[in-house]
Amino acid sequence: MIxxxxxxxxxxxxxxxAYNVAAALDAVVVDTDLGMADLPSGRGPDLHDVLAGRADxxxxxxxxxxxIVPCGRTLAGARACDLTRLESAIGRIERERGTVVLDCPxxxxxxxxxxxxxxxxxxxxxxPRAFALADAVxxxxxxxxxxxxxxxxxxNRVVEExxxxxxxxxxxxxxxxxxxxxxxxxSVEDERPVVDNAPASDAAVAIRDIVRRVPR
Amino acid sequence: MGxxxxxxxxxxxxxxxxxxxxxxxxxxxxxxxxxxxxxxxSRLDGPVLPPRRAGVPERGWDAGGxxxxxxxxxxxxxxxxxxxxxxxPPVEVxxxxxxxxxxxxxxxxxxxxxxxxxxxxxxxxxxxxDHRPPRETVTDETADGSSGPDTKTDRPDDxxxxxxxxxxxxxxxxxxxxxxxxxxxxxxxxxGRAERLTDADLDAATDVVKETNGVDGVSDLRRRVETDAExxxxxxxxxxxxxxxxxxxxxxxxxxxxxx
Numbered sequence: 001m002i003x004x005x006x007x008x009x010x011x012x013x014x015x016x017x018a019y020n021v022a023a024a025l026d027a028v029v030v031d032t033d034l035g036m037a038d039l040p041s042g043r044g045p046d047l048h049d050v051l052a053g054r055a056d057x058x059x060x061x062x063x064x065x066x067x068i069v070p071c072g073r074t075l076a077g078a079r080a081c082d083l084t085r086l087e088s089a090i091g092r093i094e095r096e097r098g099t100v101v102l103d104c105p106x107x108x109x110x111x112x113x114x115x116x117x118x119x120x121x122x123x124x125x126x127x128p129r130a131f132a133l134a135d136a137v138x139x140x141x142x143x144x145x146x147x148x149x150x151x152x153x154x155x156n157r158v159v160e161e162x163x164x165x166x167x168x169x170x171x172x173x174x175x176x177x178x179x180x181x182x183x184x185x186x187s188v189e190d191e192r193p194v195v196d197n198a199p200a201s202d203a204a205v206a207i208r209d210i211v212r213r214v215p216r
Numbered sequence: 217m218g219x220x221x222x223x224x225x226x227x228x229x230x231x232x233x234x235x236x237x238x239x240x241x242x243x244x245x246x247x248x249x250x251x252x253x254x255x256x257x258s259r260l261d262g263p264v265l266p267p268r269r270a271g272v273p274e275r276g277w278d279a280g281g282x283x284x285x286x287x288x289x290x291x292x293x294x295x296x297x298x299x300x301x302x303x304x305p306p307v308e309v310x311x312x313x314x315x316x317x318x319x320x321x322x323x324x325x326x327x328x329x330x331x332x333x334x335x336x337x338x339x340x341x342x343x344x345x346d347h348r349p350p351r352e353t354v355t356d357e358t359a360d361g362s363s364g365p366d367t368k369t370d371r372p373d374d375x376x377x378x379x380x381x382x383x384x385x386x387x388x389x390x391x392x393x394x395x396x397x398x399x400x401x402x403x404x405x406x407x408g409r410a411e412r413l414t415d416a417d418l419d420a421a422t423d424v425v426k427e428t429n430g431v432d433g434v435s436d437l438r439r440r441v442e443t444d445a446e447x448x449x450x451x452x453x454x455x456x457x458x459x460x461x462x463x464x465x466x467x468x469x470x471x472x473x474x475x476x
Contacts, residue, residue, distance in 0.1 A: 108345075113341075
Protein backbone atom coordinates (compact mmCIF):
# COMPACT_ATOMS: atom_id res chain seq x y z
CA MET A 1 0.00 0.00 0.00
CA ILE A 2 1.36 3.39 -0.98
CA UNK A 3 -0.11 6.46 0.73
CA UNK A 4 0.66 9.98 -0.44
CA UNK A 5 0.56 12.80 2.12
CA UNK A 6 -0.02 15.89 0.03
CA UNK A 7 -1.38 19.44 0.14
CA UNK A 8 -0.79 22.24 -2.30
CA UNK A 9 0.69 24.72 0.11
CA UNK A 10 4.11 24.59 1.72
CA UNK A 11 4.60 24.88 5.47
CA UNK A 12 1.33 23.31 6.54
CA UNK A 13 3.06 20.35 8.17
CA UNK A 14 3.00 17.68 5.46
CA UNK A 15 6.33 16.22 6.57
CA UNK A 16 5.31 16.09 10.24
CA UNK A 17 2.02 14.44 9.36
CA ALA A 18 3.67 12.01 6.94
CA TYR A 19 6.21 10.98 9.57
CA ASN A 20 3.62 10.44 12.28
CA VAL A 21 1.15 8.70 9.97
CA ALA A 22 3.98 6.38 8.89
CA ALA A 23 4.71 5.64 12.54
CA ALA A 24 1.06 4.73 13.16
CA LEU A 25 0.99 2.56 10.02
CA ASP A 26 4.34 0.94 10.82
CA ALA A 27 5.40 2.10 7.37
CA VAL A 28 8.48 3.48 5.63
CA VAL A 29 8.30 7.23 4.98
CA VAL A 30 9.89 8.51 1.77
CA ASP A 31 10.88 12.16 1.37
CA THR A 32 9.80 12.88 -2.21
CA ASP A 33 10.36 16.62 -1.88
CA LEU A 34 13.20 16.67 -4.39
CA GLY A 35 13.92 20.38 -4.11
CA MET A 36 13.24 21.04 -0.43
CA ALA A 37 13.78 17.90 1.58
CA ASP A 38 12.59 18.01 5.18
CA LEU A 39 12.92 14.57 6.71
CA PRO A 40 16.20 13.84 8.49
CA SER A 41 18.96 12.79 6.11
CA GLY A 42 21.85 10.44 6.63
CA ARG A 43 25.28 9.97 5.21
CA GLY A 44 24.38 7.25 2.75
CA PRO A 45 22.67 7.37 -0.63
CA ASP A 46 19.29 9.08 -0.86
CA LEU A 47 16.33 9.44 -3.20
CA HIS A 48 18.29 11.78 -5.50
CA ASP A 49 20.76 8.96 -6.04
CA VAL A 50 17.97 6.48 -6.73
CA LEU A 51 16.26 8.76 -9.26
CA ALA A 52 19.59 9.46 -10.93
CA GLY A 53 20.14 5.71 -11.31
CA ARG A 54 23.08 5.63 -8.89
CA ALA A 55 21.60 3.67 -5.99
CA ASP A 56 19.21 0.86 -5.22
CA UNK A 57 16.13 2.03 -3.26
CA UNK A 58 16.76 -0.52 -0.51
CA UNK A 59 20.24 0.92 0.14
CA UNK A 60 18.67 4.25 1.04
CA UNK A 61 16.53 2.95 3.93
CA UNK A 62 17.63 4.67 7.11
CA UNK A 63 16.60 2.92 10.30
CA UNK A 64 15.04 4.61 13.32
CA UNK A 65 11.70 4.62 15.13
CA UNK A 66 10.30 5.15 11.63
CA UNK A 67 12.30 3.91 8.65
CA ILE A 68 13.09 6.84 6.36
CA VAL A 69 14.18 7.18 2.76
CA PRO A 70 15.86 10.59 2.90
CA CYS A 71 16.15 12.97 -0.01
CA GLY A 72 19.21 14.88 -1.18
CA ARG A 73 19.60 18.56 -0.40
CA THR A 74 21.26 19.94 -3.51
CA LEU A 75 19.52 21.67 -6.40
CA ALA A 76 21.95 19.99 -8.78
CA GLY A 77 20.77 16.67 -7.38
CA ALA A 78 17.14 17.72 -7.81
CA ARG A 79 17.84 18.68 -11.42
CA ALA A 80 19.41 15.32 -12.13
CA CYS A 81 16.34 13.37 -10.92
CA ASP A 82 14.44 11.32 -13.46
CA LEU A 83 10.88 11.09 -12.17
CA THR A 84 10.12 8.15 -14.44
CA ARG A 85 12.18 6.05 -12.01
CA LEU A 86 10.01 6.88 -9.01
CA GLU A 87 7.28 4.31 -9.64
CA SER A 88 9.60 1.31 -9.77
CA ALA A 89 11.69 2.61 -6.84
CA ILE A 90 8.65 3.01 -4.58
CA GLY A 91 7.26 -0.30 -5.82
CA ARG A 92 10.47 -1.99 -4.76
CA ILE A 93 10.29 -0.50 -1.25
CA GLU A 94 6.63 -1.50 -1.03
CA ARG A 95 7.44 -5.11 -1.93
CA GLU A 96 10.20 -5.13 0.66
CA ARG A 97 8.44 -3.34 3.52
CA GLY A 98 4.69 -3.50 2.85
CA THR A 99 3.43 0.01 3.49
CA VAL A 100 5.02 3.19 2.17
CA VAL A 101 4.09 6.78 3.01
CA LEU A 102 5.18 9.47 0.53
CA ASP A 103 5.88 12.93 1.90
CA CYS A 104 4.93 14.99 -1.18
CA PRO A 105 6.27 18.40 -2.15
CA UNK A 106 4.11 21.49 -2.28
CA UNK A 107 2.74 22.76 -5.57
CA UNK A 108 1.18 20.98 -8.48
CA UNK A 109 4.08 20.41 -10.81
CA UNK A 110 5.24 16.98 -11.87
CA UNK A 111 7.27 16.41 -8.70
CA UNK A 112 4.02 16.71 -6.72
CA UNK A 113 1.94 14.86 -9.31
CA UNK A 114 4.09 11.79 -9.83
CA UNK A 115 4.01 10.65 -6.16
CA UNK A 116 0.21 11.00 -6.29
CA UNK A 117 0.14 8.99 -9.51
CA UNK A 118 2.27 6.30 -7.88
CA UNK A 119 0.16 6.20 -4.68
CA UNK A 120 -2.92 4.04 -4.06
CA UNK A 121 -4.49 6.54 -1.69
CA UNK A 122 -3.86 10.02 -0.40
CA UNK A 123 -4.24 12.16 2.70
CA UNK A 124 -4.39 15.93 2.35
CA UNK A 125 -2.90 18.29 4.89
CA UNK A 126 -4.25 21.82 5.27
CA UNK A 127 -3.78 24.52 7.82
CA PRO A 128 -6.93 26.14 9.23
CA ARG A 129 -6.39 29.21 7.04
CA ALA A 130 -8.73 29.76 4.11
CA PHE A 131 -5.99 29.99 1.47
CA ALA A 132 -4.49 26.70 2.59
CA LEU A 133 -7.90 25.14 2.10
CA ALA A 134 -8.05 26.54 -1.45
CA ASP A 135 -4.73 24.85 -2.19
CA ALA A 136 -5.94 21.62 -0.63
CA VAL A 137 -9.02 21.67 -2.87
CA UNK A 138 -6.83 22.09 -5.95
CA UNK A 139 -4.56 19.28 -4.85
CA UNK A 140 -7.64 17.12 -4.26
CA UNK A 141 -8.51 17.66 -7.94
CA UNK A 142 -5.03 16.57 -8.94
CA UNK A 143 -5.20 13.51 -6.70
CA UNK A 144 -8.53 12.62 -8.27
CA UNK A 145 -7.17 12.95 -11.81
CA UNK A 146 -4.20 10.80 -10.89
CA UNK A 147 -6.33 8.21 -9.18
CA UNK A 148 -4.99 8.54 -5.65
CA UNK A 149 -8.27 8.11 -3.74
CA UNK A 150 -8.58 10.64 -0.94
CA UNK A 151 -9.04 8.93 2.42
CA UNK A 152 -9.09 12.04 4.57
CA UNK A 153 -7.84 15.48 5.34
CA UNK A 154 -5.80 16.55 8.32
CA UNK A 155 -6.33 20.11 9.46
CA ASN A 156 -3.05 20.74 11.15
CA ARG A 157 -1.86 23.01 13.97
CA VAL A 158 -5.32 23.97 15.03
CA VAL A 159 -5.58 26.49 17.86
CA GLU A 160 -9.24 27.47 17.67
CA GLU A 161 -12.05 25.16 16.68
CA UNK A 162 -11.93 25.11 12.84
CA UNK A 163 -15.00 24.99 10.56
CA UNK A 164 -14.62 21.23 10.21
CA UNK A 165 -17.87 20.73 8.34
CA UNK A 166 -17.10 23.40 5.76
CA UNK A 167 -13.73 21.83 5.13
CA UNK A 168 -15.16 18.32 4.91
CA UNK A 169 -17.80 19.58 2.45
CA UNK A 170 -15.24 21.40 0.33
CA UNK A 171 -12.95 18.38 0.14
CA UNK A 172 -15.58 15.67 0.14
CA UNK A 173 -13.59 13.68 2.68
CA UNK A 174 -13.58 13.15 6.43
CA UNK A 175 -11.55 15.70 8.38
CA UNK A 176 -9.30 15.01 11.33
CA UNK A 177 -8.27 17.94 13.50
CA UNK A 178 -4.65 17.84 14.67
CA UNK A 179 -4.27 20.41 17.45
CA UNK A 180 -1.16 22.55 17.75
CA UNK A 181 1.10 20.53 20.03
CA UNK A 182 4.83 21.14 20.41
CA UNK A 183 5.40 17.39 20.68
CA UNK A 184 4.05 17.01 17.12
CA UNK A 185 6.20 19.86 15.87
CA UNK A 186 9.35 18.36 17.36
CA SER A 187 8.55 14.75 16.52
CA VAL A 188 10.44 14.65 13.21
CA GLU A 189 13.57 16.36 14.41
CA ASP A 190 13.66 14.32 17.62
CA GLU A 191 12.57 11.20 15.73
CA ARG A 192 9.93 10.55 18.39
CA PRO A 193 6.55 9.94 16.75
CA VAL A 194 3.71 11.35 18.79
CA VAL A 195 1.73 8.10 18.58
CA ASP A 196 4.51 6.45 20.60
CA ASN A 197 5.71 9.42 22.62
CA ALA A 198 2.30 10.76 23.70
CA PRO A 199 -0.24 8.10 22.67
CA ALA A 200 -3.05 9.68 24.69
CA SER A 201 -2.63 13.18 23.24
CA ASP A 202 -5.34 14.65 21.01
CA ALA A 203 -2.82 14.79 18.15
CA ALA A 204 -2.09 11.07 18.45
CA VAL A 205 -5.82 10.32 18.52
CA ALA A 206 -6.31 12.40 15.34
CA ILE A 207 -3.46 10.61 13.59
CA ARG A 208 -4.84 7.19 14.52
CA ASP A 209 -8.21 8.41 13.25
CA ILE A 210 -6.68 9.18 9.83
CA VAL A 211 -4.80 5.90 9.75
CA ARG A 212 -7.97 3.89 10.46
CA ARG A 213 -9.37 5.04 7.11
CA VAL A 214 -6.32 3.97 5.12
CA PRO A 215 -7.12 0.81 3.17
CA ARG A 216 -4.72 -2.03 3.91
CA MET B 217 15.10 14.56 -49.52
CA GLY B 218 13.16 11.51 -50.52
CA UNK B 219 9.58 10.55 -51.22
CA UNK B 220 7.95 7.18 -51.20
CA UNK B 221 4.36 5.98 -51.40
CA UNK B 222 3.32 2.70 -49.82
CA UNK B 223 -0.21 1.36 -49.70
CA UNK B 224 -1.97 4.70 -49.53
CA UNK B 225 0.65 6.29 -47.28
CA UNK B 226 2.93 8.98 -48.65
CA UNK B 227 6.18 9.48 -46.88
CA UNK B 228 8.66 12.30 -47.47
CA UNK B 229 11.87 12.82 -45.55
CA UNK B 230 15.06 14.79 -45.18
CA UNK B 231 18.17 13.74 -43.28
CA UNK B 232 20.83 16.00 -41.90
CA UNK B 233 24.06 14.69 -40.52
CA UNK B 234 26.21 16.56 -38.06
CA UNK B 235 28.99 15.27 -35.86
CA UNK B 236 28.01 11.61 -36.05
CA UNK B 237 24.34 12.32 -35.36
CA UNK B 238 21.65 12.08 -38.02
CA UNK B 239 18.55 14.21 -37.73
CA UNK B 240 15.61 12.78 -39.64
CA UNK B 241 12.53 14.82 -40.49
CA UNK B 242 9.60 13.12 -42.16
CA UNK B 243 6.11 13.90 -43.22
CA UNK B 244 3.58 11.13 -43.59
CA UNK B 245 0.28 11.57 -45.39
CA UNK B 246 -2.78 9.32 -45.35
CA UNK B 247 -4.17 9.17 -48.90
CA UNK B 248 -7.18 7.09 -48.02
CA UNK B 249 -10.66 8.12 -46.94
CA UNK B 250 -10.44 6.21 -43.66
CA UNK B 251 -8.46 6.94 -40.48
CA UNK B 252 -5.34 4.83 -40.35
CA UNK B 253 -2.57 3.94 -38.00
CA UNK B 254 0.95 3.66 -39.32
CA UNK B 255 4.25 2.59 -37.88
CA UNK B 256 7.42 4.28 -39.11
CA UNK B 257 10.65 2.47 -38.36
CA SER B 258 14.09 3.97 -38.38
CA ARG B 259 16.54 2.29 -40.72
CA LEU B 260 19.51 3.99 -39.10
CA ASP B 261 22.03 1.83 -37.33
CA GLY B 262 21.49 3.20 -33.83
CA PRO B 263 18.75 3.62 -31.25
CA VAL B 264 16.12 6.25 -32.01
CA LEU B 265 16.36 9.40 -29.88
CA PRO B 266 12.72 10.50 -29.90
CA PRO B 267 11.34 13.96 -29.17
CA ARG B 268 10.93 14.37 -25.43
CA ARG B 269 8.90 16.57 -23.16
CA ALA B 270 10.13 17.04 -19.58
CA GLY B 271 12.54 14.21 -20.21
CA VAL B 272 9.92 11.70 -21.32
CA PRO B 273 9.55 10.49 -24.94
CA GLU B 274 6.43 11.75 -26.66
CA ARG B 275 3.60 9.28 -26.86
CA GLY B 276 3.92 6.61 -29.53
CA TRP B 277 7.72 6.42 -29.66
CA ASP B 278 9.91 3.46 -28.79
CA ALA B 279 13.51 2.49 -29.49
CA GLY B 280 12.75 1.52 -33.09
CA GLY B 281 10.31 4.17 -34.31
CA UNK B 282 6.91 5.67 -33.86
CA UNK B 283 3.25 4.80 -34.31
CA UNK B 284 1.05 7.65 -35.56
CA UNK B 285 -2.66 7.86 -36.17
CA UNK B 286 -3.83 9.77 -39.21
CA UNK B 287 -7.31 10.99 -40.04
CA UNK B 288 -8.38 10.72 -43.71
CA UNK B 289 -6.13 12.98 -45.85
CA UNK B 290 -4.22 14.09 -42.75
CA UNK B 291 -0.51 14.83 -42.83
CA UNK B 292 1.78 14.65 -39.83
CA UNK B 293 5.37 15.66 -39.35
CA UNK B 294 7.60 13.55 -37.11
CA UNK B 295 11.30 13.70 -36.47
CA UNK B 296 14.01 12.03 -34.48
CA UNK B 297 17.75 11.81 -34.12
CA UNK B 298 20.06 8.82 -33.98
CA UNK B 299 23.75 8.49 -33.28
CA UNK B 300 24.43 6.80 -36.62
CA UNK B 301 25.40 7.59 -40.19
CA UNK B 302 22.51 8.43 -42.43
CA UNK B 303 21.16 5.87 -44.88
CA UNK B 304 18.63 6.22 -47.70
CA PRO B 305 15.82 5.94 -46.98
CA PRO B 306 16.22 6.69 -43.25
CA VAL B 307 12.69 5.54 -42.40
CA GLU B 308 10.23 3.03 -43.76
CA VAL B 309 6.53 2.43 -43.33
CA UNK B 310 6.65 -0.83 -41.50
CA UNK B 311 2.93 -1.44 -41.04
CA UNK B 312 -0.27 0.42 -41.68
CA UNK B 313 -3.82 -0.55 -40.85
CA UNK B 314 -7.27 0.93 -40.72
CA UNK B 315 -7.94 2.53 -37.37
CA UNK B 316 -10.94 0.85 -35.77
CA UNK B 317 -12.52 3.15 -33.18
CA UNK B 318 -9.74 2.45 -30.67
CA UNK B 319 -11.23 -0.99 -30.12
CA UNK B 320 -8.61 -3.43 -31.23
CA UNK B 321 -9.41 -7.04 -31.76
CA UNK B 322 -6.73 -9.12 -30.08
CA UNK B 323 -4.81 -11.39 -32.37
CA UNK B 324 -6.23 -9.83 -35.46
CA UNK B 325 -4.10 -6.75 -35.78
CA UNK B 326 -0.40 -6.22 -36.01
CA UNK B 327 1.19 -6.02 -32.53
CA UNK B 328 3.79 -3.55 -33.81
CA UNK B 329 1.00 -1.02 -34.21
CA UNK B 330 0.11 -1.02 -30.54
CA UNK B 331 0.84 2.33 -28.91
CA UNK B 332 2.71 1.72 -25.63
CA UNK B 333 0.40 2.05 -22.64
CA UNK B 334 0.46 5.36 -20.82
CA UNK B 335 0.97 4.98 -17.07
CA UNK B 336 -0.36 7.60 -14.62
CA UNK B 337 3.17 8.72 -13.64
CA UNK B 338 4.05 9.29 -17.32
CA UNK B 339 0.83 11.24 -17.78
CA UNK B 340 1.71 13.34 -14.73
CA UNK B 341 5.22 14.05 -16.00
CA UNK B 342 3.95 14.98 -19.45
CA UNK B 343 1.01 17.11 -18.42
CA UNK B 344 2.25 18.88 -15.28
CA UNK B 345 5.07 21.40 -15.25
CA ASP B 346 8.74 20.46 -15.20
CA HIS B 347 9.90 19.83 -11.63
CA ARG B 348 13.56 20.66 -12.12
CA PRO B 349 14.89 23.77 -10.41
CA PRO B 350 16.06 26.31 -13.01
CA ARG B 351 19.63 25.98 -14.21
CA GLU B 352 20.47 29.45 -12.92
CA THR B 353 19.81 28.37 -9.34
CA VAL B 354 22.12 25.43 -9.76
CA THR B 355 24.85 27.75 -11.02
CA ASP B 356 24.65 29.81 -7.83
CA GLU B 357 24.98 26.71 -5.78
CA THR B 358 28.12 25.44 -7.46
CA ALA B 359 29.96 28.51 -8.72
CA ASP B 360 30.71 30.12 -5.39
CA GLY B 361 34.47 29.84 -5.83
CA SER B 362 34.41 31.48 -9.22
CA SER B 363 35.85 34.90 -8.47
CA GLY B 364 39.46 34.12 -9.07
CA PRO B 365 42.22 35.48 -6.82
CA ASP B 366 43.76 37.94 -9.26
CA THR B 367 41.33 39.87 -11.38
CA LYS B 368 42.83 41.86 -14.20
CA THR B 369 39.57 43.47 -15.15
CA ASP B 370 40.87 46.16 -17.46
CA ARG B 371 40.79 43.93 -20.51
CA PRO B 372 38.43 45.05 -23.26
CA ASP B 373 35.70 42.81 -24.58
CA ASP B 374 38.09 40.88 -26.77
CA UNK B 375 39.24 38.89 -23.77
CA UNK B 376 40.13 35.27 -24.15
CA UNK B 377 36.47 34.38 -23.89
CA UNK B 378 35.74 34.54 -27.60
CA UNK B 379 38.35 32.43 -29.32
CA UNK B 380 37.58 28.75 -29.60
CA UNK B 381 40.23 27.84 -27.08
CA UNK B 382 38.42 29.74 -24.33
CA UNK B 383 39.12 29.79 -20.63
CA UNK B 384 38.22 26.16 -20.27
CA UNK B 385 41.37 25.18 -22.08
CA UNK B 386 44.12 25.01 -19.53
CA UNK B 387 47.27 26.43 -21.05
CA UNK B 388 49.22 27.30 -17.91
CA UNK B 389 50.39 24.63 -15.47
CA UNK B 390 48.27 25.32 -12.42
CA UNK B 391 46.62 28.45 -13.79
CA UNK B 392 43.10 26.99 -13.88
CA UNK B 393 41.42 29.30 -11.36
CA UNK B 394 43.04 32.38 -12.93
CA UNK B 395 41.96 31.38 -16.42
CA UNK B 396 38.44 30.61 -15.27
CA UNK B 397 38.33 33.83 -13.27
CA UNK B 398 39.50 35.89 -16.21
CA UNK B 399 37.00 34.30 -18.51
CA UNK B 400 34.16 34.92 -16.08
CA UNK B 401 35.28 38.53 -15.65
CA UNK B 402 35.26 39.09 -19.40
CA UNK B 403 31.79 37.50 -19.57
CA UNK B 404 30.55 39.59 -16.63
CA UNK B 405 31.79 42.71 -18.40
CA UNK B 406 29.87 41.84 -21.58
CA UNK B 407 26.73 40.79 -19.70
CA GLY B 408 26.93 43.99 -17.67
CA ARG B 409 26.94 46.07 -20.84
CA ALA B 410 24.10 44.02 -22.35
CA GLU B 411 22.12 44.54 -19.13
CA ARG B 412 22.65 48.26 -19.29
CA LEU B 413 21.28 48.21 -22.85
CA THR B 414 18.23 46.13 -21.85
CA ASP B 415 15.23 48.50 -21.57
CA ALA B 416 17.68 51.43 -21.40
CA ASP B 417 16.73 55.04 -22.02
CA LEU B 418 18.43 56.96 -24.81
CA ASP B 419 21.20 58.52 -22.68
CA ALA B 420 22.26 55.31 -21.02
CA ALA B 421 22.11 53.47 -24.33
CA THR B 422 24.25 56.15 -26.04
CA ASP B 423 26.94 55.76 -23.36
CA VAL B 424 27.08 52.02 -23.78
CA VAL B 425 27.07 52.23 -27.58
CA LYS B 426 30.04 54.63 -27.39
CA GLU B 427 31.90 52.26 -25.05
CA THR B 428 31.17 49.35 -27.34
CA ASN B 429 32.56 50.89 -30.56
CA GLY B 430 29.27 51.89 -32.15
CA VAL B 431 26.31 49.95 -33.44
CA ASP B 432 28.51 47.31 -35.06
CA GLY B 433 30.12 46.73 -31.69
CA VAL B 434 26.68 46.33 -30.13
CA SER B 435 25.59 43.74 -32.66
CA ASP B 436 28.86 41.94 -31.97
CA LEU B 437 28.12 42.21 -28.24
CA ARG B 438 24.72 40.64 -28.68
CA ARG B 439 26.17 37.67 -30.57
CA ARG B 440 28.85 37.21 -27.93
CA VAL B 441 26.44 37.38 -25.02
CA GLU B 442 24.34 34.68 -26.68
CA THR B 443 27.42 32.50 -27.02
CA ASP B 444 28.34 33.34 -23.43
CA ALA B 445 24.93 32.16 -22.22
CA GLU B 446 25.35 28.85 -24.02
CA UNK B 447 28.84 28.33 -22.68
CA UNK B 448 27.88 29.28 -19.14
CA UNK B 449 25.03 26.78 -19.26
CA UNK B 450 27.33 24.04 -20.50
CA UNK B 451 29.89 24.83 -17.80
CA UNK B 452 27.19 25.02 -15.16
CA UNK B 453 25.80 21.62 -16.14
CA UNK B 454 29.22 20.09 -16.05
CA UNK B 455 30.27 21.64 -12.74
CA UNK B 456 26.94 20.70 -11.16
CA UNK B 457 27.34 17.09 -12.26
CA UNK B 458 30.93 17.03 -11.04
CA UNK B 459 30.00 18.61 -7.72
CA UNK B 460 27.30 15.97 -7.22
CA UNK B 461 29.81 13.25 -8.01
CA UNK B 462 32.41 14.82 -5.74
CA UNK B 463 29.90 15.06 -2.91
CA UNK B 464 28.91 11.44 -3.21
CA UNK B 465 32.47 10.13 -2.98
CA UNK B 466 33.75 8.80 0.31
CA UNK B 467 37.47 8.09 0.31
CA UNK B 468 38.09 5.52 3.06
CA UNK B 469 41.32 7.11 4.24
CA UNK B 470 41.23 5.59 7.74
CA UNK B 471 40.82 2.11 6.35
CA UNK B 472 43.58 2.68 3.83
CA UNK B 473 45.91 4.03 6.50
CA UNK B 474 45.26 0.98 8.62
CA UNK B 475 46.09 -1.25 5.68
CA UNK B 476 49.22 0.71 4.73
